[in-house]
Amino acid sequence: MFIEVLEILFLFLTAVMVAYLVRHYIFTLAVLKNSQKKKANPSFESTIYKPTVSVLIPARNEERVIGRLLQRMTELAYPKDRLQVIVIDDASRDETGKIAEQYSKAYNYIKVIHRSEREGGRGKASALNAGLRYADGEVVLCFDADYYPQRDIVEKLVKEFADPKVGAVQGRVVVLNEPQNLVTRLVSLERIGGYRVDQEARDKLNLITQFGGTVGGFRRQLLEKLGGWDGQMLAEDTDLTFRVYLAGYKVKYVLDAECYEEAVDSWRAYWKQRYRWAKGHMQCAFKYSLKLLKSDKLTFAQKIDGILLLNVYFMPIIVLVSWIVGIPLFVLKFSQWLSPFWAAMLISMYSVVGNFAPFYEVSVGTYLDGRTHAQWLIPLLVFAFLYNIPICTKAFLDLLFSKLTGKVGNHWEKTTHSGNGNSYIIKLLNH
């Protein structure tokens, strides 16, 4: 009886992994097919559509990077009389506020909001909501302080709002400090897989395109109607994504709206960041899974994709559990109705083919980007994946513990930016 229960559990876990495997392959093939098509001309309406835009930049102790971004804001090609830049100095203890003030004095479209220690430091969502109160643009865009966008990124993002069904937009993130060390190079590969293939495929297949929290934005009216960012959620971007879709709008991904980011450069920082993402995603999974299935505003495919997206950070845990269950099952020998051959096939499927899919996604992404040797590091993503297993497991256990005990432990662990990306900007400008 015990063996049969383990077999059923193992089959279920394998089925979940096969679902993600199929999803990865569909995405990769969709992007490959789309890359062969000629790029469509933008519509006339989108070309002339130039709404007023408010750019929100939440910043807490970002003195090493904020100046670079604000300088870039002054270089944006978007008409300055239709642009408003709002820096939210979120109770910074360094020179962030002073640097922002200097720009505010020199440029009338740049505004700084200083939050005190008492009101600030409660996370990005809180800071963004504070900034939203001062935003008067039709469109609200967000950039993290360590980002460095294209000069024409605003035009590329806002033109999508010419379509009334678009409630939010998301641009592409490119890692700036990629050459720095192994961590940054692996993170860059993950970003390529996520933005060049995953997001692009979801957009082309009309599935759930995710707002990533930065290099993107919303219609201000919709954002206000939805109540802004939810400060209780660690993944406030994922939370908003699903609220947008459940309200009957969609998120549009703009592949050629690109922005550099400074990736985490140590395994410790990687852990903290991914832990926050994993826990936040899991919170959203508990909050939205049922709502998603019941919604009449989404297609069947969107519901399936939404469920898979919400639960993606459970995947490393599922792989771990399937190893724990599968290996002893094989050693102890299966019961009569599941022959060793099929058992071997199942084990092969989840450990070989199932884990191949994300590697292929990243590979195709690097290839489409015209990279020649970056993909040689892809085998090392195995270690990154293995590292994600304890991260996601801890996130799940902490979330479970907080739900059972009623203790809300959503402490926002801010990613520290070293400013190492500055040297790469100088190199790129001299390129």
Next chain:
Amino acid sequence: MDALQAVVSNLLQVVGEALQALLVFNILFICMFFPLDGSLKRKMAILATGNIFCLILNMLFSMFAVILDASMGDFSKALFAVLSPLFNLLWIVSFWSVSLTFLARSKHGG
């Protein structure tokens, strides 16, 4: 003739043992590699090379399984059944990543 028959028989045995890995490698490679831009000749050459690698490596894996089986008995079969797909994953991903470089060169006329 007997020698030739023995060689063919051994080869068939190796192919049989590597069948699962060969199947996975070829299906994935054809689905994922061939749609990419690049010289068809180069793709075919890379696919053929990959198949040879697959046969050689799985033959080596089988030899190790025999060595382990002599020492550890049934437990080695379970260990091999679990580790073999993981080893195949590692070399296929590595092979795939290097193949992309060769294909990219053909795309750029290299």
Next chain:
Amino acid sequence: MIPSPNLLSMITVFFGILFFLILTFLPSIVELKKPKDPGPRIIVEYDHIYLSDLENRKSEDGELKANVSILGEIVAILTFLPDLES
């Protein structure tokens, strides 16, 4: 109960696995030691002229301003039209 393996066979297997892992990760090791493609990827800045650059330029010449706005309309129409060469 796992039987104790023969020492020689275990050494053979150990070095075999080690050699296999080194071979598998060799491309990664080579790229890390002597990176030929370390990035970052160059982002294409912008692929068309921004009229806002012309519009923002201070000019007391009314004709220039009128020409700029007409040019803006023409560019918008041209962007909308299909590529006739395709």
